[in-house]
Amino acid sequence: MSFVNEIRNRAQVSRGRAKQKVGRATNNRRLRAEGLADRIGGETKQLGEKVKDAGKDFRGTFKR
Numbered sequence: 001m002s003f004v005n006e007i008r009n010r011a012q013v014s015r016g017r018a019k020q021k022v023g024r025a026t027n028n029r030r031l032r033a034e035g036l037a038d039r040i041g042g043e044t045k046q047l048g049e050k051v052k053d054a055g056k057d058f059r060g061t062f063k064r
Contacts, residue, residue, distance in 0.1 A: 002049075005045070005049055006046070006049070009042045009043075009045045009046045009049070010042065010046070011042075012038055012039075012041060012042030012045070013038070013039050013042035013043055013046075015035075015038050015042075016034075016035045016036065016037070016038030016039030016040070016041070016042060017035065017039055018035070019031055019032070019034050019035030019038060020032050020035030020036060020039065021035075022035075023035055
């Protein structure tokens with residue numbers, strides 16, 4: 001996983017958590033939903049990068 005993508009994805013997760021907390025504090029459903037979407041999107045991107053890296057490692061095992 002590239003360092004820049006990792007930081008970008010973690011920032012998205014953090015923004016999502018912050019939006020969710022503010023939405024809960026202000027009882028704003030839209031903000032809570034946006035925060036949830038941001039958080040899940042960032043976590044999904046992180047998982048995709050990890051799978052991609054695992055595939056590269058696996059493919060590299062069989063090269064001579």
